Amino acid sequence: MKRGKNLAQRLTLPQEVVSQGPLAELHGNTSVCIENHGGILEYTDTRVCIAVQRGTLTVSGCGLRILRMTQRRVEIGGTIRCVEVS
Template identity: 30%
Template sequence: MKDKHLRRVKAELSEWFELPEEIMLDLPHIEILGNDRIHIENHRGIIEYTQTCVRVNTNAGVIRITGSELNVRNIGSEEIIVLGSIEAIEYQK
């Protein structure tokens, strides 16, 4: 219950100060460009990386990207870029 209250307070502060919720709530920000490029910001690292599956850890759960010829083009402390033929993106808790 304490976590829900804190999350609600952070969401209200985010709205009040017009700050992005993903920053205040430590949530991932995902941008998908077509079916061949995905940017994930605010991550906690890569859990699995193959040509058919990339799993990225976040505070909201694990983001699983499946497809073919997947390639992690860039990985930094703030952003991961995955290229390839993306077939599905899903959250796993």
């Protein structure tokens, strides 16, 4: 982990990119992209729970839908009200 942190600092990259930790990118209140996820745990039109390293990332809102999903990245669209990590 320390090695990844030092590399991220030298390359001026976010530590999450190097360490494989979750990285959430919010685009207004209409979409969120989560990188380095571990899969979908719960999926409804008001709540999406995603496994991430050391916990769960929960997106709450209305009209939620999975726009794109790969092994590394998931993009959720809809009206986003809350993004929470626990």
